[in-house]
Amino acid sequence: MISFEEGVNCFTQQHTVDRRDMGNTVVLKGGQDAAGDNLVAVVHDEEAAGKYGSRIKVISESQWITQVLCELRALQLLQNYKEPEERITIEATSEEIVSVGEEVSYTSTTLDIDGVFQVVSVTYDYSEDTDLVIVELSSRTADLADFLVSIMRNLERR
Amino acid sequence: MATLTRQVEGKIYHTRFDDLDGWTLPLHPEYCAEPMCIWDELNRPEPWGTLSYGDRASDVYYSSPYALKFHVQSTYYATTNLPSGRFIHLLRDITIPAGLTSVRMQVRHRWYHHISSPMTIARKITLGNQTFLNQQPTDAEDTWAFVNSTVSTSPGSQSLVVGIESYNTVLYHYANYNNYWFDELVIARGTTIAVSGLSAGYKAKLYDPSDALIAQATESGGTASIDVSSKAYPITARIKITDGSDVVQYTSALYDDLFGGDQFLYATSGSVLTASTNHYIIYRTGASGSPTSATITFTLKDSEGTPRAGKTVEFSTTHGSLSASSGVTDGNGEVSVTLTANAKGLAVVKATYEETGVPRAYQTIEVSVHHDVDSPDPDGDYEVWAQGLRLYDLLVVNIQESGTTCVATVETSDIEHTVESGYDYAIYRKGALIFTGRIEVITKRIDPEEVTKFEGRNFLQTLMWIPIAAASYSAQSLKTMIESIILTYVDPLKQVSQGTISPHLDNITATVEDTDTTAFDLLQRIAGLGGAFLFVNKDREVNIV
Numbered sequence: 001m002i003s004f005e006e007g008v009n010c011f012t013q014q015h016t017v018d019r020r021d022m023g024n025t026v027v028l029k030g031g032q033d034a035a036g037d038n039l040v041a042v043v044h045d046e047e048a049a050g051k052y053g054s055r056i057k058v059i060s061e062s063q064w065i066t067q068v069l070c071e072l073r074a075l076q077l078l079q080n081y082k083e084p085e086e087r088i089t090i091e092a093t094s095e096e097i098v099s100v101g102e103e104v105s106y107t108s109t110t111l112d113i114d115g116v117f118q119v120v121s122v123t124y125d126y127s128e129d130t131d132l133v134i135v136e137l138s139s140r141t142a143d144l145a146d147f148l149v150s151i152m153r154n155l156e157r158r
Numbered sequence: 159m160a161t162l163t164r165q166v167e168g169k170i171y172h173t174r175f176d177d178l179d180g181w182t183l184p185l186h187p188e189y190c191a192e193p194m195c196i197w198d199e200l201n202r203p204e205p206w207g208t209l210s211y212g213d214r215a216s217d218v219y220y221s222s223p224y225a226l227k228f229h230v231q232s233t234y235y236a237t238t239n240l241p242s243g244r245f246i247h248l249l250r251d252i253t254i255p256a257g258l259t260s261v262r263m264q265v266r267h268r269w270y271h272h273i274s275s276p277m278t279i280a281r282k283i284t285l286g287n288q289t290f291l292n293q294q295p296t297d298a299e300d301t302w303a304f305v306n307s308t309v310s311t312s313p314g315s316q317s318l319v320v321g322i323e324s325y326n327t328v329l330y331h332y333a334n335y336n337n338y339w340f341d342e343l344v345i346a347r348g349t350t351i352a353v354s355g356l357s358a359g360y361k362a363k364l365y366d367p368s369d370a371l372i373a374q375a376t377e378s379g380g381t382a383s384i385d386v387s388s389k390a391y392p393i394t395a396r397i398k399i400t401d402g403s404d405v406v407q408y409t410s411a412l413y414d415d416l417f418g419g420d421q422f423l424y425a426t427s428g429s430v431l432t433a434s435t436n437h438y439i440i441y442r443t444g445a446s447g448s449p450t451s452a453t454i455t456f457t458l459k460d461s462e463g464t465p466r467a468g469k470t471v472e473f474s475t476t477h478g479s480l481s482a483s484s485g486v487t488d489g490n491g492e493v494s495v496t497l498t499a500n501a502k503g504l505a506v507v508k509a510t511y512e513e514t515g516v517p518r519a520y521q522t523i524e525v526s527v528h529h530d531v532d533s534p535d536p537d538g539d540y541e542v543w544a545q546g547l548r549l550y551d552l553l554v555v556n557i558q559e560s561g562t563t564c565v566a567t568v569e570t571s572d573i574e575h576t577v578e579s580g581y582d583y584a585i586y587r588k589g590a591l592i593f594t595g596r597i598e599v600i601t602k603r604i605d606p607e608e609v610t611k612f613e614g615r616n617f618l619q620t621l622m623w624i625p626i627a628a629a630s631y632s633a634q635s636l637k638t639m640i641e642s643i644i645l646t647y648v649d650p651l652k653q654v655s656q657g658t659i660s661p662h663l664d665n666i667t668a669t670v671e672d673t674d675t676t677a678f679d680l681l682q683r684i685a686g687l688g689g690a691f692l693f694v695n696k697d698r699e700v701n702i703v
Contacts (some may be wrong), residue, residue: 019579020615025625027674035371037398038405040674046520050508051476052580053524056625056676066369067409084579094683121357146621 001116002096003137006044006108009094013134014086015111023057023081024048030064039067041074044126048082056079076143086139090118091132098122098135106137118142160408160426161517162353162397168274168419170261171252171318171345172392175226177416177462181248208446220266220302226303228322230277240328245282247321251333252285252345256313262418263290264306264344264391269299274334278326281338285309286316295336302341304390308349316659321663342390349387355382355424362424364395367412391417405673426461431471433457433520434650439526439582441546443500447531454523456509458480458491465491469511477505478527502529502545504580520665523631523651526582536589542568544583544597547575549605553609555585557593562682562693566593567613577612594696595619618694620653621678628673629680636663638683639670640702647677648700657699663688 004010024046027028030039049055059077064070098104098119107114117137125132159283192499219225228246254261267281276295283291288309297303320337353362353375362382363374372395386393386501393416399408408424435454456473458466470492472484476500485493497505503528510520528546535541542549554569565583577583579600585593598614624647635657644656666688672680678692685692685702690703 012604014601014603016599018599020598027625029674033406034363034369035365035374036404037363038403040405040407042674046510046518048518049522050474050506053506053523053623054625055623058674058676058679067406068369068397072407113407146233 001103001105002098002113003105003107004090004092004094005106006090007111009096010090010092010106012108013091013112015089015108015113016085018085019083021079022052022055022084024052025054025056026074026078026081026140027056027058028064028070028077029060029062030067030070030073031062033065033067035104038088039064039070041067043074043078044070045078045082052084053073063127063148063152080140080154083139086113086117087120088113090135090137092135101142103141104135104137115139155158160424162399162410163423163425164420165423166347166419166421168347168351168417168421169344169345169392169415170254170347170448171619172417173343174221174224175341175343176224178223178226178248181250183246183248185272187536197455202677219339220268224340225266225268226320229335229339230279230322230328230338231333239330240277240324241551242278242324242326244328245321245323247319247323249317249319250317251315254311254313254316255347258311258313260308260310261285262306262344262346262349262387262391264304264346265291266302266304266341267291267293268339269295269297269337271295271299271336272334272533272672274331275329277317277328277334277336279322279328279336280325280339281340282319282321282323283343284317284319284342286311286703288401294306306388306390307664321344331541334463344391344495346391346416346417349385349418350383351386351393351416351418351420351422352381352383353377353397353399353421354381356382356399360407360424361400361404363398363400364393364416365398366395369396380459386416386418389418393417397422414505419633428460428513428517429466429469429519430459430461431456431509431511432459432650433507433509433521433523433677435523435525435652438652439528440497440499440532441500441528442502445528445530447528447546451496452525453494453496454507454525455492455494456521458487458493458511458519464570465489467491469513471505471580472510472512474510477503480507481515497525499527501527502547502581503527504545504578505567506523519698524580524653528582530687532584534586534591538589539587542570542583544575544577545581549575549577554611557585562618562691564595564616564618564693565613566595566616567611569609569611571607571609577610581614583614591696594698616694616696617654617698618678618692620651621648621694621700622676623678624648626672626675626677626680629671629675631668631670633667635667636668636679636684636690637661638664639668639684643677643681644700654694654698655702657695657697657701658703660688660703663690663702 025044028041102119118141120138121136123134281293290309356377361376364372366372373384375384384520394414397410435452437452440452441450467489469487473495481496487493505525508522512518530546532543541553549570549572556567560564581597595614595616597612601611603609690702
């Protein structure tokens with residue numbers, strides 16, 4: 001895993017904390033199981049609720065057709081949404097090559113951040129006067145299930 | 159949260175004969191009649207019959223790794239026929255629970271003969287003086303047979319006997335032998351799995367490990383009795399509880415030990431906490447504005463909605479201080495605590511209640527502590543006040559109102575007055591309030607100069623955070639439904655209040671049911687039925703017009 005450390009191999013341009021899309025109670029409305037029952041999984045994170053206030057997030061993903069899968073997915077969503085999303089834009093000074101979707105570690109003593117983030121965009125800006133690599137990081141990690149849900153929603157729209 | 163607890167074990171006795179612990183092989187002559195016995199009175203093998211335990215042959219055991227096997231063969235020393243009534247028995251005592259006059263018994267059994275004709279020997283199982291199995295070799299050979307029937311009995315200690323017995327003279331034939339096997343012997347309380355504590359219309363369902371439905375029952379008088387009389391015990395399954403609309407309310411872990419006669423109790427959360435406050439906004443101690451304290455009331459009820467009195471509830475807050483760290487609920491299940499703070503901030507006040515054996519209950523409520531009352535200059539231009547403090551050095555103020563949502567973005571180079579997520583902010587123009595909301599996104603730009611950019615929605619966002627587990631309105635006017643939702647779920651938080659509800663919504667009657675939703679989704683759905691539009695204005699009022 002590539003590591004970025006402020007002042008060592010990167011400079012921080014901006015730091016964003018976004019509470020818009022949070023949920024420390026996740027209600028996942030799944031599909032129907034083999035018997036035709038509608039599946040619902042409800043999971044909580046009490047610690048996050050005590051920190052930010054109770055936030056409910058209701059999500060419908062009909063592809064989960066057993067209770068166990070529904071609950072596992074709900075826990076995965078809870079893990080991703082229970083805290084505010086942190087986004088960081090850095091200017092990388094090292095010659096590391098990073099790719100979108102890759103996980104990197106980022107440390108900043110001034111912002112008091114030390115964690116693993118996912119690369120959401122990379123901009124290489126090279127000209128006669130500039131040679132910049134701008135990397136956007138996010139604390140929200142998209143996994144395969146998220147990509148599948150995204151693809152299915154796009155297909156449904158068409 | 160819900161729990162499912164087994165209160166009565168259906169299993170009375172179950173063995174896979176993977177060991178013979180607790181079984182005895184009687185040597186007493188009345189059980190061990192010559193010549194068909196393993197041992198004689200001098201501990202010598204008898205010419206007829208052996209008991210072999212631990213047969214691993216893959217074609218004969220039903221449940222791994224062993225089956226109980228009886229092997230009958232005339233030895234070199236036996237040259238005479240075996241009379242009728244000779245037997246080999248294993249014996250143990252079983253305690254039948256009080257109140258039972260019958261039990262469900264099950265066994266797998268099998269037989270095989272080597273040469274000549276089958277020996278006239280029957281497989282027998284008895285409980286007390288009742289015979290459960292007496293099978294002569296007329297059934298299919300070398301195939302596991304399953305016997306499953308109810309046997310009369312009486313409470314107390316009963317003898318359980320498993321074995322084989324000659325029912326006619328067994329003719330001597332050198333090298334002939336017969337084998338008999340038993341496996342999965344079960345004594346259970348009955349033929350149903352009962353789940354009590356169910357609400358009207360609820361169902362209890364059994365699902366096998368591949369999630370296929372294998373049996374189900376609808377409650378009657380609060381109890382669903384699932385018929386498992388045709389199933390082999392122990393049953394490996396999950397129990398699911400569904401409501402009248404077949405929405406799954408609870409799924410158990412996979413049980414591998416379900417027996418007829420099991421009795422389960424379904425219970426939703428032992429307790430439910432709700433919260434209300436008399437003020438969402440208070441001012442720091444010493445401010446000119448009032449109030450400077452908020453009284454927060456938590457209500458503890460059981461899952462049926464009955465207040466729980468005399469219970470200790472613990473309190474905590476992320477900001478300010480509380481008048482007590484815990485309190486005891488009164489006759490209405492209510493307990494109150496007062497919040498004050500010396501500085502601005504957002505207080506998330508949490509109450510928790512713990513009780514052995516049931517899921518922990520918790521609830522939070524937010525109170526916003528402002529530095530002081532906003533005092534915008536009536537002659538001024540745009541002003542932004544966050545949590546009762548004016549922000550200076552504004553670079554950008556942008557308010558976008560479209561449809562239901564209203565978003566305001568502010569950029570400032572004011573580094574003295576910091577803002578945090580969750581803060582209230584108000585935007586004034588010429589001293590008049592034009593926007594109120596809560597900060598949701600904060601971006602600190604460091605390069606090339608330090609700038610703080612923040613944005614948030616108006617107080618509509620509050621409605622999106624209010625959970626509604628289940629709502630049911632039957633043939634009521636839309637206005638009545640809206641007022642009920644606001645009164646029940648929205649008003650206790652005091653973040654927004656009821657504004658204008660269009661009178662025409664009183665003339666439209668509908669039936670609305672929903673589960674696992676939010677106040678925003680439900681209000682918007684009801685507003686949509688009446689062709690109305692939901693919005694929250696700058697005075698924090700919910701309007702549906």
